[in-house]
Amino acid sequence: MPLNTEWQRVSPVATVYFAFKSIPHLVNLWPILIPAFAGGEFVQQLFWQYGLPLMAVLMLLGVVLQYWFFTFRLEQGRINLRSGILNRKRLTLDFERVQQADIAHPFYFRPFQLATLGLESAGSAQQEVDIPGIPTSLAETLRQQVLEFQQSESAPSEQFIASDEAAADFELKLTPADVARYGLMQNSLLYLAPLAAPLGQQAGPLMESALASIEHSQLFHWFEWASGNLAVSVGLILAVFAVLAGTSLLFGLSVILALVRYWNYHLTRVGERYQYRAGLTTIRTRGFKIQKLQKVTVYQGIIARLLSRFTVQISKAGGIAQTGAVNQQKFLIPVLTAATLSGLKRELALPVPTWHSVHGFYWVKPLILWVPFCLSVTAIVYAVAGLLSLLILLLLPVSLWVTRRRWRWFGFYRDPQWLALRSGFIGFSEHWLPTGKLQKITLSQSPVARKLRLATVHVWSADGRISIPCVPVEQAHKLRDSLLADVVSFNSPWF
């Protein structure tokens, strides 16, 4: 399909996209609310009668102008963008620099066969560019071009596009049940559990009134029985109930979010290109070429372990600039069983590792401060509470068990292509870095480590750092030298 190389505007439907995008900026207008609420009656009246409608009109005008000033032009191997109303911005993005290309189909674009093309570029100031409201076919063509660009600088073959999903070399589909599991697998929700009580308490007043009306129901009997027989107050039971209700609510929300984001997840590999397609309200197609890979992370949290599932995240250059919400740009395979995980690892050419342990000082180190601290606290409490304080000493065998277990789980692995690090306690995480693409290697030694002839090896990839502490110094030197040899002899394009 010959591409239009003139400056063009996106579809007017894209105004909806710009409107959604400008909503977060409304927060900046909060000072306007001060006179509205703190001002006198007259000021308030003015605000509601004229201020608010004026703001709405201004916002609408802003959205229309944003749409009007947003233009793009296609050239061989690059795309030019012009945007901004007062701050005019002109951006040229070489396809060669693109790390990841997404196509999103938000619900408001779907009836018009439009899509948003998202391009993410490499560089220390990593940039993301969205081109909203272009025809789906154009978005697909551009994405294919971007992903194919390094392989051959000519336009992509139509045949490649056609064969995209039909002749995938590898594919993985997730069922809704699996995606729902991913919603449950969020460890962070467990940490939120204590904070979930207020959420549960929102249901509390409702529940209490309901309880009052069903005073003779079985549920109330149960509360009464529990408070009577277990010698705990109804208040405590209600508090536990509130925490449980809040936590369930959080997990429920998380499952819904997972379903919205990863519904119908379909991962495919065609040649060197991976892509996944998923989503409920917005169907997103995200792809990257294997040569862009900078790090593979395999992890399993405590809940995932109970469900016997794993998550894999594949990062490309620029990941360090990604924080918070932007973190969602990562290429994620949310749920894998042991079998599908080993299949994917084979696909990515990750070997089966034999983990090397680090020196035992790794588990001793945290105890050096912890043990004296526990003993001193015990001594202080003993003076106040007597023998009861000895209970604190029970922490010592527990912490010994924890640090020993963490040490046993901690290990690294090196083969000609990869450097891997595993850490864990109940769950685990594995980081795999292609050694040829490492950015910087640092060997550091604290005074104590020097005495013990140990060193820490820090390794920077284009997606963050991993550190291997407590490595015998000779081994650390050898590791550093061999990694450097891999780096300097890796002459293929690395991002």
Next chain:
Amino acid sequence: MDDAPITTEQLPPLQSEPWLPIDPSYKSVLRITVTLNLLIPIVGCIVVLLLNIEPLLLIVKIVLALCVSLVLVLCGIWIPRRVKRTEYLLRELDVHKRTGYWWHATSSAGNNRIQHIEVTQGPLERLYGLSKLVLYTAGGGQSDIKIPGLPSETAHRLKNYLTERITAEESIDAAEY
């Protein structure tokens, strides 16, 4: 450059390499920087002492003593040793820096991973004719290699040398791919 693996002759162990020291006058730059940084609390303490603000006197005396001893320890013990231990090494294929008196650290990067190179000079460094060579890689903020205390002329020479090497390597790679 061919694709043959790099041998130990091409990349011998780092310890036995001829590391180069940085300029000793960098000690003065560090001494002035440390003193200037601690001057603000010291002056604050002296003002309180002069004004004789009763309830604060003891704390202020302790803080003052701590600050002054910190300046003395840093300027007298730490800085000379740190500067003496800061060395760099530029080889055909990679670049290294080692530093630290109590905490030792050796950083290394392949020339083929350097994104861009910068020579910076603060006002104090300008006073002593020194510059800092900063080599940026794509690993984010902490993955740069900074070699401070280089005579400005050396810093610029190294920058040109590395830039030439990187450009040469890139053109070889481009020809291969």
